[in-house]
Amino acid sequence: MTDLKWSTAQALAPTRLLTSTLGVAMLTHAVDAAAADKVADAPDDSRRRAHALESVRVSANTYTSSSPKFTASLLDTPRAVTVIPREIIQQTEATSLQDVLRTVPGITFGAGEGGNPNGDRPFIRGFDSESSILVDGIRSSAGQQREVFDIDQIEIIKGPSSAYGGRGSVGGGINMVSKAPLDAEFLHANLGIGNAAYTRGTVDWNHRIGRDSAFRLAVMGNKNHTADRNGPEYQRWGIAPSLTLGLHSADSVTFSYYHLQSDDQPDSGIPYNNPFAASSPNASLNGNGKPIRVPHNTYYGLNDRDFQRQKTDLGSIIYKHSFDSGWVLRNSTVFSRFANDYVWTQPDDSQGNFLVNGGVWRRANTRSSSTTNLTNQSDLTGQFDTGGIHHSMAAGYELSNENTSRSSYRISPSYTGALANGACAIGQGAAADYWCAPVISPNPNDPWQGELAKGLNPVSLSTRTRSLWLFDTMEFGPMWALNLGARYDDFRTRSVSHTSASGAVSQARNHASFMNYQTGLVFKPVETGSIYANWGTSSNPPGVDAGNGADGLALTNDDLKPESSRNLEVGTKWDLLDRRLTLTGDVFRTEKSNARVNTAGRGSDQINAGKYRVDGVELGFNGRLTDHWNVFGGYSYLKSKLVEPGPGVANAGNKGKQMTNTPRNSFTLWTTYAVTPALTIGGGAYVMSKVWGDIANTKWVPGYTRLDLMASYAVNRNLSVQVNIQNLTNKYYFDKAYAAHYATVAAGRTGIVNFNYQF
Template sequence: MTSKAIVSSSAKPPIRLMASALGLAFASTASAAAEFAEMSASPQDAKTLDGVKVHSTVVNTTSPKFTAPLLDTPRSVTVIPQEIIQQTAASSLLDVLRQVPGITFGAGEGGNPNGDRPIIRGFDSESSIFIDGIRSSGSQSRELFDIDQVEVLKGPSSAFNGRGSVGGSVNLVTKAPKAENFVRGTAGLGTDSYYRGMVDWNQQVGADSAVRLNVMGHRNDVPGRHGPDMSRWGIAPSVTFGLHAATSVTLSYYHLQSDDTPDSGIPYNNPFAATSPNARLNGDGRPYSVPRGTYYGWLDRDYQKQGNDIGSILVKHDFGNGWLLRNTTLYGRSTNDYIWTQPDDSQGNFLVNGGIWRRNNNRDSSTTNLTNQTDLTGEFETGSLKHSVAAGIELSSEKTQRTSYLVDPAKNAADTHNAGSIVNGACSSKYGIGAPSGYWCTDARHPTPNDPFYGAIIGGQNPTRVVTDTRSAWAFDTVSFNPQWSVNGGVRFDSFRTKSTATTTSTGAITRIGNDADFWNYQLGVVYKPAQNGSVYLSWGTSSNPPGVDAGDGADGLAMTNADLQPERSRNLELGTKWDVLDSRLMLTAAVFRTEKTNARVATGGRGSPQINAGKQRVDGVELGFSGQVTERWSVYGGYTYLDSELVKTGPGGAASLGNQFPNTPKNSFTLWTSVAITSRWSVGGGAYYQDKVYGDTANTKWVPAYTRFDAMASYQVNPRLTLQLNVQNLTNKYYFDKAYASHYASVAPGRVGMLTANFSF
């Protein structure tokens, strides 16, 4: 692997040129990023280049299931290191995944919760997010203050991670105690009331133990939006006993608390069906044309509060001779409580009469997760064959309790919007703009977010409890025949049991449903190394996605319509290559792949109709990557992804969507982060991010335009212990949309923001 640093430039993505490189592509963008991730600062690794210090440290994936270095792993894997997180001033999962082409984010609602929803290679990965290799259950908006690096595994990967993982998965690696003493931190302020402070303290205790403490406080208004804001704080202590002993124990705890005013997005401009007499009023399907600051939220009513607590015990024992046993026990609890406004376009209010209904989306959920995971890794030989193996078992139980709110706009008990006595979202003459509707109707072009709210909010509606138990076992082996050829194989068995108990508030009726599924998944790859600094691989992998994969708190819930269905099946075939060039200073990668989902769940009719396993979906793609040092002072990190998605079979309920493009799946996307060390003290950097047009729905009638965004960074080292860093995100103040919901609205991306941060260490 190469030693690398990071650097800057701004260039428009050469999309057409890169697309024409289809025939040249053989490997994963991700690995490139992973290789580039060799950048965490370590004093002993610093090189002096005419007074410029270039720090480089090899960064690899932390997963014990990877039985070969990333250069020789037949998978697309991206590792985003701490230095990229710091240079880009990323603070959320959405921020950091912007560095990876081929990933978009989906928007939430009520049943589909408002939280992190990454779309990887066209498939929803909301329920395939992990922390230190353990599934992160529950809908959340995740922070990075206690995260050391972020790892993205692309393509169907249930052999590695179990249920779901159709498009890929995301693993967040936390900061662990080390055998050294330091205090590091940041203090930042910026435009739009931006304030952020973090402290990372590590202290060795005696010869063989250490404690580490990370704390964070954050607040900001959303740039360019007149209303939403974010406020959160977190603390994460950990302690390790036996740093240098054969047996070590690490105890850790994590708490994050947030209190935000959520954004409401912008409605699409085509709510009417083609057969409607009002269809003539429709636009072309893009978001309604209003200024970026147009905010439909209701500040007197809307809120989102989240809490996240995780406690874990990690025990490791080194048997010697390369054999290591690890056991992790984790208990986590996450809560997500919100009421927020969706500008309801279902009745075409803003097209017909200029008013828009402030429909409320709400949720009050808590999810607990108790997991015990054991894995054993080691190496041995059988004759001339060398084996690098990993095997393990996992036992987990996830429990979700969720309810909704009755948010009542009525003027009297018999006249309620939620009871259906008026048409949902109808800003009619009876329910006109402003006071006549109790302010539930507002002007579509000039909404008034400071209107008073007089309605009642009653909690505990329609309680649902979901319990998901999983038992899993896996084994992986990389067999090296000689320095040129190796084979990687893996298998995993999952026994999945999920049950849902729902109560109808008005009648007390109880509905019980469940799904039991046992399934196997596989991974197989062949690696050929024509030279020590390069590899060519061919890999195949599978995934299984049973109903209820979200453990009751995501977009893929268990319901009467799907409870009896078999798991969806996915497979990925990928041909790739990875090369270190320029004396191992620059990593180049390319890949071509096909991902297919069969047995996909499709509706037999309209919304709420029974589903059947009759669909088929396919993505053909190309990924190119580059990462490393072009010169001693100039480094790059980036990639390009082409995704050709198609709904191949849609079933009787979706014939009109046959052949359409996947929602939230851009054909072309490009990312670049680059930085230049000008002198021993001055560095400059920047990013360029391009994404093609994406659709919000499978009918391909609602969409958001393509965009290019630029970021900039400059840093100055005041002294060895203090560096000042200026970041400007969305440098040109581009008005664009970063999330597309299926039916009603698109989320507005933040406008330009400037942040000045002091990074200190001692």
């Protein structure tokens, strides 16, 4: 393969871009650090050119998942897997998990409320994956809003995958891989400024200690408003030190700590225009089901009342021993604590005041929760031969204990949203203590002077999981491989709920044991191509969220069996053009059976009687079209259907309807072009079709196309400047849909200038 004409032996060689089904993996951090060492010893002119290249273009390189459960390269893994490295995070100016996942077609986001916490809620292939997010292979409990300042890459596995991630994982799972100490010396600092009061600074420092140890420190401070939203404000800071002893030894241990703290003014969203049931005398006032038509900057929140404060603390110890035979034993012990505290405005709660009384009820959704998680996980990986079969095996166990305490806020004075005698019936503004806002031009600075008190309706939950798993890739010569995996989980969860008004106490508990499997057959007609068939399963028990998510344990479901899902998938992956370009594709069917459905509407008893189905096609392309032009992206087609809604009049009308948050079509593209050794230009396109908010297909948000631009210029070997324009056309679109009441408005046009310093 021919390198770029201005590259040197010390520069980052543009080999190939390999990844996953949707292809977004590029240069690895480890390769980056190794190249940095070589650059340090190069002549000054070579160093200058190398640093220029490093700062302005995306080089391609073979990349793999961090999970030991993947016992083959991604090219030969019979599953749809996407790896997003830090270069994409940096180039797209992504600062949150949601920002990063936007680059992957087939992923959408659901909105939170009170019972369903306001945090990250991704949907993968149409299925809620809020409780299927891992950090360094360990489950990340609780609904939270995750930062990426200490993240090296993000891995997404698609389709039912409880064999890999345990409970949940119906649509797939997400693993966030943290930065770790390297055998290198570097300092990367970034300062970003932009419109909407955007200011962000990060530092990433790695330092060798002697010959066999290293220390790494990541620090972040961020403050911004949401462009053209007239109210939401976000500020946070974080720090993440880590220390590795024994970088090159048979025995190594890594100590790490992560702290993130935020103090936000959350967005309140826009209500749907059809709040009334068909049986309501006001039903004729309903619109077609999309959010009401108001200016983009319409914000119904109250600055004097609303807030969201989150705090995450995570400490881990990872011990690794490498045997002379090549086998590796790793043990991870992780303790985490996450707190989520908020009061935020949910606009009108489907009461219809904006149609009858001319105002929007500022309902207060509240939550005060704390979740702790102690996990110990071990895995053993290695290779061996039996006869003519080569085995790559991984085995392990996981022990975890999660505990959640949560309650709501008591607010006084408090007003309802009732049409006849609620806040908006009394009047807008001071008449109802600002609990009712005008539909157009609401004032977030209205002087609310009520009182807040924690402790309303407290709930405590405990969840215990014990798991064993085994994976093996068996190679029958150069053309055939069989991938097998299995995982056993013993899952126990228990909740105790107190009703403050009556003093009543209720208890719920669920115990489930389940096996899940992964089977894939791979045919390699040539070394650079594979064709595969895959079958995988997942189990989703009541209380899968450990008390802090959208799928909780309750008296209405505590006696039910886990939901069961399976995925049948056929796909292919090819490295072309001297391994410079990767093309991928797959066709799949995912079915969830034994699904929990309400017997008489929302909040009623549930039974295992539902069935959901998604048929889909995914295409991916990634790599270098020329020596200067990098491109990656993907397309997703999802045909979803509620096959069996369950018994009862309330469910009968939903049969055959589409699933929520499941776009029929979605497309993503990110591309960069190195105009000169110092100047790179690029851009992105994100296209998504209409999605339904509710299973009855009466609430929806329109499809959209968002365009982004980027340009980067290397001033010298230490300093580069990057400019990003996100949502170039200032598109008014919605990026989260809730089932019943509202949708969240995406940011308007945002311009950011970043100054990147590296040494």
